[in-house]
Amino acid sequence: MRFDDMSANQFGDDFYRRISALIYDRTGLSFNESSRFFLEKRLETRISSLGMTMPEDYISFLMFDGDSEREWDALITLITTNETYFMREERQLKCFREDILPELARKNPGKKIRVWSAGCSSGEEPYSIAILARECRHVTDQMIEIFATDINSRVIQRAKDGIYGDSSFRAVDEAFKLRWFVPEGQQKWKLKEEIRKKVTFQRFNLFDMDRYSIFAPFDVIFCRNVIIYFDLEAKVRVVERFYDKLAEGGYLLLGHSESLISVTEKFRLVHLANDLVYRKEIR
Numbered sequence: 184m185r186f187d188d189m190s191a192n193q194f195g196d197d198f199y200r201r202i203s204a205l206i207y208d209r210t211g212l213s214f215n216e217s218s219r220f221f222l223e224k225r226l227e228t229r230i231s232s233l234g235m236t237m238p239e240d241y242i243s244f245l246m247f248d249g250d251s252e253r254e255w256d257a258l259i260t261l262i263t264t265n266e267t268y269f270m271r272e273e274r275q276l277k278c279f280r281e282d283i284l285p286e287l288a289r290k291n292p293g294k295k296i297r298v299w300s301a302g303c304s305s306g307e308e309p310y311s312i313a314i315l316a317r318e319c320r321h322v323t324d325q326m327i328e329i330f331a332t333d334i335n336s337r338v339i340q341r342a343k344d345g346i347y348g349d350s351s352f353r354a355v356d357e358a359f360k361l362r363w364f365v366p367e368g369q370q371k372w373k374l375k376e377e378i379r380k381k382v383t384f385q386r387f388n389l390f391d392m393d394r395y396s397i398f399a400p401f402d403v404i405f406c407r408n409v410i411i412y413f414d415l416e417a418k419v420r421v422v423e424r425f426y427d428k429l430a431e432g433g434y435l436l437l438g439h440s441e442s443l444i445s446v447t448e449k450f451r452l453v454h455l456a457n458d459l460v461y462r463k464e465i466r
């Protein structure tokens with residue numbers, strides 16, 4: 184079937200099965216029948232902007248073209264959901280500042296506390312972490328290292344720029360904005376350099392299993408509202424890697440709608456003063 188013969192949401196079943204399998208193998212993102220309309224709409228836009236008339240040509244392009252890496256990058260920016268905002272899931276962040284950070288600082292004096300925001304989108308999560316660390320009287324700037332990664336290169340660039348609009352501030356008050364940001368043009372705010380410089384951003388695909396070796400162990404991994412887009416098998420693979428990358432006694436913080444039930448029994452669910460969190464046992 185030619186692409187220009189079709190209206191939206193009318194790719195053939197075979198094409199949809201093949202393209203969603205390709206995307207899954209690459210990213211872990213699971214597009215089933217219920218997300219078919221979403222994915223087909225984005226593919227339709229992308230394929231026609233490339234001037235292709237046969238959808239199958241797009242599959243060959245992704246698989247074999249010398250420029251396929253660049254195309255994957257473009258496709259990923261279209262199909263990932265990047266919704267995020269400052270101080271999202273506040274109770275858990277309070278737990279990080281008031282329970283986890285003081286404990287880590289007390290137990291390993293002199294050792295840097297390493298934190299990873301995995302699937303950081305445009306940076307609101309890791310920058311919230313950096314601000315919370317700044318507010319925690321048990322740690323100094325020198326005691327903490329924050330890494331932040333995402334598969335989507337466009338959001339990583341936005342995170343590095345550190346410029347935000349209203350929707351990023353939906354869960355914080357005006358005092359927060361005035362304390363940590365300066366006005367930037369029309370209705371935008373730029374995060375102060377003192378916080379921006381605390382976070383190291385890098386593009387990283389959580390489904391790229393061979394690349395985890397680039398990271399030294401972490402004390403805390405935040406992976407919130409990311410694995411909800413994975414199927415069970417992908418969740419298992421990624422969470423196993425998190426387990427390997429956590430120091431003993433380290434914490435894994437998932438989104439509140441996410442759990443490790445039927446994913447793995449390796450972590451212990453612990454009740455800290457402010458929240459329930461997953462922890463890698465100390466052997």
Ligand SMILES: C[S@@+](CC[C@H](N)C(=O)[O-])C[C@H]1O[C@@H](n2cnc3c(N)ncnc32)[C@H](O)[C@@H]1O
Pocket residue numbers: 210211212263264265266267268271301302303304305308332333334335338387388389390406407408409412438
């Ligand atoms: C909904 S956002 C969550 C952002 C933030 N963690 C929060 O809770 O506010 C999900 C992010 O996961 C990223 N993501 C999806 N699949 C990924 C993968 N395989 N590797 C790395 N990041 C991925 C998306 O690009 C997106 O920015």
